[in-house]
Amino acid sequence: MDVSGAIERYQPLVDDWERFLAISRSPLPTCIWVNSTRATVDEVTEFMAAEGIVFERLAWHPEAFRLAEGADAGSRLSYLAGLYHVQEEVSLLPVVALAPRSGDCLLDLCAAPGSKTVHAAAAVGRAGLIVSNDRSGARLNVLRTALHRLGLMNVVTTVCDAAVFPDSARAFDGVIADVPCSCEGTSRKHPAVLSQASVARSRSLAERQRTILSRAIDLCRPGGRVVYATCTYAPEENEQVVGAVLAARDDIRILPFSLPGLLHSTGVTSWKGQDLHPDLVGTMRIWPHQNDTGGFFVALLEKTK
Amino acid sequence: MRQTARYVSLDLHKRTQLLEVVCDRFGISPEVFDGYAFFQGGRRYVMVATVAPGDVPVRESASIGVPFMRVNLPYPKLTTGAVMTFGSYATRNLVDLSIPEAREFVRRRAVLLDASRMARCTGKGYVIVQRRNVVIGLGFVDPKRHGAYLKSLYPGRWSPGP
Numbered sequence: 476m477d478v479s480g481a482i483e484r485y486q487p488l489v490d491d492w493e494r495f496l497a498i499s500r501s502p503l504p505t506c507i508w509v510n511s512t513r514a515t516v517d518e519v520t521e522f523m524a525a526e527g528i529v530f531e532r533l534a535w536h537p538e539a540f541r542l543a544e545g546a547d548a549g550s551r552l553s554y555l556a557g558l559y560h561v562q563e564e565v566s567l568l569p570v571v572a573l574a575p576r577s578g579d580c581l582l583d584l585c586a587a588p589g590s591k592t593v594h595a596a597a598a599v600g601r602a603g604l605i606v607s608n609d610r611s612g613a614r615l616n617v618l619r620t621a622l623h624r625l626g627l628m629n630v631v632t633t634v635c636d637a638a639v640f641p642d643s644a645r646a647f648d649g650v651i652a653d654v655p656c657s658c659e660g661t662s663r664k665h666p667a668v669l670s671q672a673s674v675a676r677s678r679s680l681a682e683r684q685r686t687i688l689s690r691a692i693d694l695c696r697p698g699g700r701v702v703y704a705t706c707t708y709a710p711e712e713n714e715q716v717v718g719a720v721l722a723a724r725d726d727i728r729i730l731p732f733s734l735p736g737l738l739h740s741t742g743v744t745s746w747k748g749q750d751l752h753p754d755l756v757g758t759m760r761i762w763p764h765q766n767d768t769g770g771f772f773v774a775l776l777e778k779t780k
Numbered sequence: 781m782r783q784t785a786r787y788v789s790l791d792l793h794k795r796t797q798l799l800e801v802v803c804d805r806f807g808i809s810p811e812v813f814d815g816y817a818f819f820q821g822g823r824r825y826v827m828v829a830t831v832a833p834g835d836v837p838v839r840e841s842a843s844i845g846v847p848f849m850r851v852n853l854p855y856p857k858l859t860t861g862a863v864m865t866f867g868s869y870a871t872r873n874l875v876d877l878s879i880p881e882a883r884e885f886v887r888r889r890a891v892l893l894d895a896s897r898m899a900r901c902t903g904k905g906y907v908i909v910q911r912r913n914v915v916i917g918l919g920f921v922d923p924k925r926h927g928a929y930l931k932s933l934y935p936g937r938w939s940p941g942p
Contacts, residue, residue, distance in 0.1 A: 522912060526879065552879070552916060555916060556864060557861075580837065602830075606836075606838055612842055615843075619843060619846070623859065623860075628846055628865075629830040632844075633841055633842055644838070
């Protein structure tokens with residue numbers, strides 16, 4: 476399959492281009508995380524093993540596992556009993572980066588189909604609350620089914636354009652802004668994206684992404700955290716968006732973070748002859764060949780005042 | 781923002797009545813439900829959440845919590861999600877299935893219970909179904925009509941199919 480110029484331009488950023496291309500065209504491994512609101516990790520893994528599910532723990536997440544090929548994860552008793560949830564491995568990163576605590580009140584601003592809401596709801600527990608928003612109410616139906624199956628009763632859904640989400644009765648302890656993007660990192664599920672990626676499309680998305688990120692920061696309490704995430708490689712949608720919002724505001728800073736066991740690249744600080752904010756080195760890029768996952772970008776921000 | 785849900789919290793009397801049905805049938809202590817809000821939105825379901833509709837931090841919401849009980853039936857029925865959350869506290873009308881039986885159950889097929897498991901049922905009505913202390917759903921027994929067969933009430937849209 477041809478690779479578009481929009482993808483080829485990333486070659487200087489990737490340490491092993493041929494391996495990147497090969498992995499980007501191969502199917503994704505299946506990843507699950509344990510619903511520890513229903514049972515302990517040990518209880519769940521014992522139940523899974525009794526069903527004959529073969530799995531290995533992720534190096535960087537103590538409650539997440541990669542299943543062997545052919546596991547048929549969505550048909551197993553363990554899944555049907557709500558003991559685990561199937562979620563792409565890299566998309567676990569926003570909630571892990573946010574590190575919510577029990578009792579936190581979080582906003583998932585562009586939530587559908589809802590895996591990050593589900594992940595966050597399990598993390599904050601009964602004492603916490605998630606407001607899960609998307610501009611498409613229909614797309615939130617998948618979320619509601621998952622919440623029901625997993626027994627997560629601490630979620631309120633709203634249907635609103637993220638860019639104009641209204642002020643709420645309280646500022647949120649954390650906000651997840653997993654914004655609409657060009658999805659270049661999803662080629663292992665949607666191979667055509669490698670040949671159809673376009674710089675023009677990335678540039679056209681950036682303004683809305685900046686607006687959503689800025690609104691996310693508005694809605695976060697001082698001292699709280701905002702996670703900006705995409706599943707694309709384009710700096711126009713990643714570092715340039717975060718850098719632009721950093722430059723326009725005096726109430727946020729990037730919090731560098733790392734996860735032992737997860738290989739990643741740092742954010743770029745220069746792109747196509749333009750120097751970007753030096754703090755962007757504290758953001759995180761995941762290339763598929765680094766951990767055998769999809770592609771992803773995460774920036775963890777703290778609201779300082 | 782689009783609001784599509786208007787919920788009415790159950791008053792204490794209705795809440796007590798609703799939970800008595802569950803507690804009596806399954807031998808669940810009422811304290812298990814402390815801290816949860818129950819409210820009705822529409823004719824079919826009572827919903828459950830960790831926050832009451834009046835306490836959500838947003839002015840308008842599309843949904844709050846998850847379905848708890850379907851009430852527009854001759855015998856109001858806990859939802860499968862509610863059973864999986866609260867069913868582990870049950871002390872009666874609770875049966876354990878083998879893996880092959882559990883696989884039949886989630887495919888909405890009836891399971892034949894032996895005498896010892898039928899003895900754990902107190903007569904016609906709903907039965908919580910589990911596998912190795914993990915609740916997987918709700919069934920129904922009617923000894924006079926169906927003998928020792930446990931009818932599966934596993935939701936069709938959740939079933940993995942044949």
